Amino acid sequence: MADKSFQVEVVSADERLYSGEATMLVAQTTDGEIGILAGHAPLLGQLTDGGYIAVTEVGGDRRVAAVTGGFLSISADVVTILAETAEWAESVDVAAETAALEAAEAGTAEHQLAKSRLAAAAALAR
Template sequence: MAKQLHVEFVAAEEKIWSGEAAMLVARTTEGELGVLPGHAPLLGQLAEPSEVRVNLADGTRRVYEVAGGFLSVTGEGVTVLAESASLVTAN
């Protein structure tokens, strides 16, 4: 089985989604960023408005519209801390 990326997606008021993913793509103030398992640690500010795409191992994708926040990548996985987020697509 391929290595997975643990993702925690949290908004100011609630936990949005948590699970294992193959890849996460987010638009930061520095540009679009793709995160795979084993990515180097970093902290990025999400662009406003922005979109975060979570690609799951089974080929499905979850797409969220976000307003403000940060993306943190550590050895444990990825945490998205958004001011607000809403699910746009889950397929």
Template structure:
């Protein structure tokens, strides 16, 4: 794991579900599950319905449920935009 933590934003069509820093993001894409760590290469993926798991810098875990959308990674920023999303 390299450098500063990830800056993560999880949003749905009508609200911001969660935002903050994380050391790891795991999400389901249409091509399978993906794990994002700091320093990850830029990526744009289609999100499939399923869990988005976030590990925070202190080790706490947050889980959100997301339905359809996309995941974007660039410069240690992860943006997840889903049709529907909410914390579990």
């Protein structure tokens, strides 16, 4: 476990999903997957559609959220995720999201949301 921690805020258009201390955060951006530890250089990144974030909390618990669109901002000791949508992976119904992904037209909001939920559920299972 890392010795240093930083503040993580995850906010969507609907709600503040998370606020807490973490030792690591992994986010999928349009430039690829990024791992963030305390002391990371300042950065502004665009979150990928159909992606997820994984937060390793100070106590060692790992939380994974499906996120679609939005931005990641890293400053001094705070990482802020501003997502269009965000929801915890443990609430994902994998069978329903698989069916939704297959039924949705590629590139639509429904397709991206199902893709994000499935990616988050898979990441949580790791």
